[in-house]
Amino acid sequence: MPQSTPRAKELGELLRSRRERLQPADVGLPTGARRRTRGLRREEVAQLAAISSTYYAYLEQGRDIRPSRQVLDSLSAALRLDAAERSHIHELIHGAPPAEKPAAAESLAxxxxxxxxxxxxxxxxxxxxxxxxxxxxxxxxxxxxxxxxxxxxxxxxxxxxxxxxxxxxxxxxxxxxxxxxxxxxxxxxxxxxxxxxxxxxxxxxxxxxxxxxxxxxxxxxxxxxxxxxxxxxxxxxxxxxxxxxxxxxxxxxxxxxxxxxxxxxxxxxxxxxxxxxxxxxxxx
Missing domain, CATH: 3.30.450.180 (Beta-Lactamase)
Structure with a gap:
C-alpha cells in the first residue's frame, strides 16, 4: 500500500477542508435527507470530478499516488478552488503550476x-x-x-x-x-x-x-x-x-x-x- 508523504498529506488535508466547506446546493446537488457529513460527501466530489470514489478517498488519506494534471483540474472545478489553490495543488504533486492559457481579451464584432x-x-x-x-x-x-x-x-x-x-x-x-x-x-x-x-x-x-x-x-x-x-x-x-x-x-x-x-x-x-x-x- 502506498505510504503517505508530506506533500500527499498536505494535498489530502486541502481536499478535505475544501470538501467540508461546500454544501450540495453550491454545486447543484440536491440536499436530500439530513446529512451526517459536514459539507459534501467523498462520493459526491468523486462524481463531480469524474473519478472513482476509492481513488478520491486515497487522495484525501494522503496516500503517495500521483494524480494527473487533468485529475487535479477536475478536482479544482468540483471543489470550486480559486486560481491560487489550483496552482498550489499542481505544485504539490508535479513541482510546478500548470501552464496557463493566456486569457483572450473579450472582443465585440x-x-x-x-x-x-x-x-x-x-x-x-x-x-x-x-x-x-x-x-x-x-x-x-x-x-x-x-x-x-x-x-x-x-x-x-x-x-x-x-x-x-x-x-x-x-x-x-x-x-x-x-x-x-x-x-x-x-x-x-x-x-x-x-x-x-x-x-x-x-x-x-x-x-x-x-x-x-x-x-x-x-x-x-x-x-x-x-x-x-x-x-x-x-x-x-x-x-x-x-x-x-x-x-x-x-x-x-x-x-x-x-x-x-x-x-x-x-x-x-x-x-x-x-x-x-x-x-x-x-x-x-
Missing amino acids: PAVVALVDRLDPCPAYVTGRCWDVLAANRAARTLWTDWPTRAPDARNLLWWMFTDPGARQVMVDWPAEASALLGRFRSAAARHPGDPDFSTLLERLRAASPEVRAWWPQHRVVPLGSGTKRLRHPVLGILELEHVVLQLADDPEQKLVTFNAAAEDQARISRLMRMSPADADHVA
Whole structure:
C-alpha cells in the first residue's frame, strides 16, 4: 500500500477542508435527507470530478499516488478552488503550476458595436461574461456613466454598481438592482468553475463592498431576464425604462441590453441627445 508523504498529506488535508466547506446546493446537488457529513460527501466530489470514489478517498488519506494534471483540474472545478489553490495543488504533486492559457481579451464584432450606436436615442449596451461593458451608446453613457472615460478595470457593471456612489444615485431601486445583479453573476460563475476572471472580480468586490460580503453567502441565484428599471437623471428626473436582454449567437455570454421609455420620456431623451452639453443642462 502506498505510504503517505508530506506533500500527499498536505494535498489530502486541502481536499478535505475544501470538501467540508461546500454544501450540495453550491454545486447543484440536491440536499436530500439530513446529512451526517459536514459539507459534501467523498462520493459526491468523486462524481463531480469524474473519478472513482476509492481513488478520491486515497487522495484525501494522503496516500503517495500521483494524480494527473487533468485529475487535479477536475478536482479544482468540483471543489470550486480559486486560481491560487489550483496552482498550489499542481505544485504539490508535479513541482510546478500548470501552464496557463493566456486569457483572450473579450472582443465585440464591429457589426454589434454599430448596432448599439444605431439604437440611439434608445439606451443600449453590451456586457461580457463578467459584466465588463464592451459597448454602450451615447444614451446609455448619459443615463448610467461614461464608460470609456473610466479606468479599464472599472468598466464593469458590477464594479460600478457596488463601488461607485453615483450608481446609488442613478439606480432608484439600488438594493434590489444590486442584489439581482450579484445573483446573475453567481449564476454565470457557476458555469465557469475555476475561471480566474470570476474569482478575481469576486475578491475585488468582496474587499470593496460590504454588501457583497453580506449578500454573497446567501447564495441567491438570478437568471437573465427582461423587466423594468427606474433611473434618476439630474436633468430628466426619474425615468422608467423597459429592457430586453438578448444573448449574442456568436458568444452567448455577451448580452445586448436595450431599453425603451414611455413616448414622452423617450422624446425628452432624444432632445437631450441632440443638444450640446451646455444646452442639455437646461432640458426640462
